[in-house]
Amino acid sequence: MIEERGRDTISSITNEVRQVPHLLGLLKKEPPLPEQPAMGFFTDTSLCIGCKACEVACKQWNQLPATTPDWTGTSYDNTKQLGATTWRHVQFIEQIGRRKPSETQAAAPVSKLPELDLFQSSVAQDVIPATPPGTALPFFSSDRWLMQSDVCKHCANAPCQEACPTGAIIRTEFDTVYVQQDICNGCGYCVVACPFGVIARDSGGDGQAHKCTLCYDRLKDGMTPACAKACPTNSIQFGEVATLKQHARERVGELQKHGVDSARLYGADDQILEGGLNSFFLLLDEPETYNLPANPSRPSTHVLPTSLGTIIAAVLMGLMSIFFFKKE
Template sequence: MLEQRGRESVSSITQGVKQLPQLLTLLQKQTPPPEQPALGFFTDTSLCIGCKACEIACKQWNQLPATEPDWSGTSYDNTQKLGATTWRHVQFIEQIGRRVPAGPELPMLQQHSVPLPELPVYQPMDRADAIPETPPGTALPFFNSDRWLMHSDVCKHCANAPCQEACPTGAIIHTEYDTVYVQQDICNGCGYCVVACPFGVIARDTQGDGQAHKCTLCYDRLKDGMKPACAKACPTDSIQFGEVKTLKAQAQERLGHLQQRGVSEAQLYGADDKILEGGLHSFFLLLDQPEVYNLPANPARPSNHVLPTSLGTIIAALLMGLMSIFFFKQE
């Protein structure tokens, strides 16, 4: 018995010695990969046709489960929002009656009306000039009173990411491509990042591992020099991928082109450094105000609230101390 126990202890010590180099490698700091140019998305909503090819490609490549179909009653969209298993989401925003009817006695249908060219709805066909010439720049959907706004939403990969600021374990990092990435082996599922994100992007997988998940900008594809799956699958080039500097120049050019054609409501969202004090690496060209697309006009960083909250706590503590001293003196 003693010999057998001695052999077992020797064998366990031998196995421990063999595993010691592997354990030591975990403590060694690896050389980080060399920095690359910042990569991101430019999503042009004026080209989106709502085909949802980006959604399907994202789910197929990242092996995400399909969302249970649910009729929302508000649009043809059954996904409804971004989530832990939906990293691309195409919004369907229906706008009806944007035009102000002629005549002072008729009410305004919408506060933000769009001036439209006067095109006759019907003319008799017995004249040669019955069909009017269409003025330039009157193609759908820009100059129609009723329209669908399509918007392929995704993680914004913020330069100063609120989710990263709120993460207590350091699970959320910026990669060498300056994209925001969640390390699943470090995430503890606390959910602080969920409430910190002003765009409602990141979410916990309550039906699965309980950890936070979001778009990785196809980090595994980037390592092999490939486009993200959603940009590869987009049939209209509404989702453009590349270096952020190049995409911003393209976005400005596209905006000027649309405004020259009379689309005065077109605007860029997140292409400058104003939003979150650094801008977004996944930015958009919108055909209406950001709030219409469920995008906050002025999102806040959690770090901006640290100083005011700390000062408020200190002042409250001082007041409580002074009140306690006052009451003790009275007693």
């Protein structure tokens, strides 16, 4: 009896020893994937027509649930903002009477627009009407729509990644910012750290943080992200970041050459977040008009001042307590 028990103990120990290499193998880290050129988006807002094809393509490919559209009361846009289930958002920014006439222009007589008969064809009269005074291209008109397909900026120094306590937010081999859903614990630190309001927790679902992945599954197969593939005007351009930035500067020069002096790039240089954005934009107005911060900050820049402030406050409290206790 004792011998049988000893044999069973020896066999169980032997089996456990045999499993040790397998368990150690599970602890080994896989070799990193070979680095690829940094990939990103260049969104040219001067070409966006607000069709929202990118929104639909993003939801279809990533199997994101549709949101119930409703009127915001401030815009014709019914998506409202980026969120956990909305990774592309086309903004509709209406500008009415944005150029106020100067005193000289106000004193000058205003030319009266020609009266056109809407029910009489000008072609039948063999008359080509001249352009009425006061009208111009949409770029120069006093009333216009600004449209922008907003998305995660995939920052070179991502604040959400700096704030993540679990290491769930990583950089892929394409230098994009990716959230590992099996590691995210839904703490929400990344939500408050993002200066662009991109990442959000799915409060009605799994409670974890979600955002644009730049179609990482498509990138691994050499495919274009769904939103850029569906864009009919080539407003969303995908490719290597270095090539896109060169093309973006040429596009700005072309627009400014034709009189669009307000054309500018946002995130194409290294000034924003001390490294720039891998998903940058061509804007036709100030960044604040598109709900973009002019000078966003990183969480790491606040560590030293906050720490010094805490130390100084602690020293002062200590000195005050010593003074009061000594007085008593």
